[in-house]
Amino acid sequence: MSINSSSNLKKIFKLDNKITYLNHGSYGACPKPVFDDYIKWQNALENQPVSFFSNDLYVYLERSRKHLGAFVNCKSDDIIFVPNPTYGVANVINNITINSGENVLTTNLEYGSCDRMWFYHSKKNDYKYINSKITLPVFDEDSFCDEFWSFANAKTKYIFISHITSSTGMILPIPKLVKEAKRRGIKTIIDGAHVPAHIELDIKTLDPDYYIGACHKWLCSPKGVSFLYVKKDLQKNIQPQVMSWGWGEEYDEFKSSTQHKTKSRFLNIFQWQGTRDMSAFLSVPKAIEFQKKYDWDQVRERCKKMIVDTRNEITLITDLPKICPDNFLGQMATILFPTKDHVKLKESLFEKNIEIPTYHQNGYTAFRISIQGYNSDSDIQYFLDTLKVLL
Ligand SMILES: Cc1ncc(COP(=O)(O)O)c(C=O)c1O
Incomplete structure (x- = not known):
């Protein structure tokens, strides 16, 4: 396992293991060595x-x-x-x-x-x-x-x-x-x-x-x-x-x-x-x-690829348009979802221990997914499976 694999990094962050955390964008998350320094x-x-x-x-x-x-x-x-x-x-x-x-x-x-x-x-x-x-x-x-x-x-x-x-x-x-x-x-x-x-x-x-x-x-x-x-x-x-x-x-x-x-x-x-x-x-x-120690340039590249792939998979399921081309994306993507009730969507995802923000703006409902080094392919698979059930 590489030093910066998602499972290795997940252990270094202080995040609750039970939660599939797809909301780094709101408040970030602090790894243990940095928190210890604080x-x-x-x-x-x-x-x-x-x-x-x-x-x-x-x-x-x-x-x-x-x-x-x-x-x-x-x-x-x-x-x-x-x-x-x-x-x-x-x-x-x-x-x-x-x-x-x-x-x-x-x-x-x-x-x-x-x-x-x-x-x-x-x-x-x-x-x-x-x-x-x-x-x-x-x-x-x-x-x-x-x-x-x-x-x-x-x-x-x-x-x-x-x-x-x-x-x-x-x-x-x-x-x-x-x-x-x-x-x-x-x-x-x-x-x-x-x-x-x-x-x-x-x-x-x-x-x-x-x-x-x-x-x-x-x-x-x-x-x-x-x-x-x-x-x-x-x-x-x-x-x-x-x-x-x-x-x-x-x-x-x-x-x-x-x-x-x-x-x-x-x-x-x-x-x-x-x-x-x-x-x-x-x-x-x-x-x-x-971030230098854990070769974050590589981590970022991995996360960006996961964002693009995940958005592709979700738009295939929902058949809704993408709001921007791939070159506008980093480690976050806002993706349309076919429901009017974004609060219910958020609650349903949280019931499944998925932390992700949802919005209703200008007539559309969407969620914003963030992917950071501690997120694994299995986090994404679990999220996709849960979305399919919700649909
Ligand atoms: C684009 C942008 N600007 C400003 C802020 C303000 O951050 P804060 O509420 O921590 O001051 C945020 C917070 O997420 C943001 O996303």
Whole structure:
């Protein structure tokens, strides 16, 4: 048995053995060695809270940012850790100015928490938040881009879009969209919650203005680790949602603050937001090391192939269309299912110990399957057999 076979990996993850877990996308799952590392940091904190919070923490945070920066190819002092993607997006939304008459262009495929924030912000500041209605099925990258841009106009100041969408699991053509946005002079805010360790992320080459990613999903860090990347020249005037001891370099009377632990104002204002447990942030290097040790490039390839094969098998059974071509898929796929009652579908699957999210959106019912290294062919076979019985 190879070191990264699904049965070997299943033992290393902390997941309940009784459950056929096909929902890695929602909250990820943390392997034991990474979780142990997280506990190690918590112990270090509790061992000497004052020296940990006063000094050690900043050294370890820098180490963690360096590993993450190398992993997503950006400078480590251009990213800050945040607990979740919503928090990262909030820090962007509340730092940008959009005048009445201008607009932010997005899609109808965005994550609910972010959509709500934009809705609130646009009403409060009297600008338009334009939802481009993406037609499903999507045919190819170019037709996706054409449809998206058909909703833009001369007053579009920002685009906000998921790199991989939560509801559809589709990998969107973000490099093409960022390039075109630059050509049009539009700033880009990319929600990459599902991206790190799912598909390759090279921030330097992509060159967005803002990028938000989660580490507790596909990188399998402990919960509560995400990051916000902000392009250097946009860091100057940014303000944190919570101002604390690291804030205020611009005011002489605060210059003596001992909380200014780095030379970067951007890092100082975000790193310390009051007492909180940052152990999960510190476990990022271990999560990266874990995936290297178990040759995750190979694991990912195996999972992607399983996703394509599984979707083929299910659409053969249901005779319903696929919502996108195979090249839009990574380790997740949203698949239509012929029922109106998605809650009943979810309950019926859970009765059979299958954990998978179901949706009812725009008149169709679907589930989203995620496949991670711990999922085996027999998990998929069991799922297919259960679907056949439900049909
Ligand atoms: C695309 C996308 N954006 C943002 C989020 C927000 O994550 P959270 O609720 O953890 O902040 C998610 C969560 O799954 C997501 O899938």
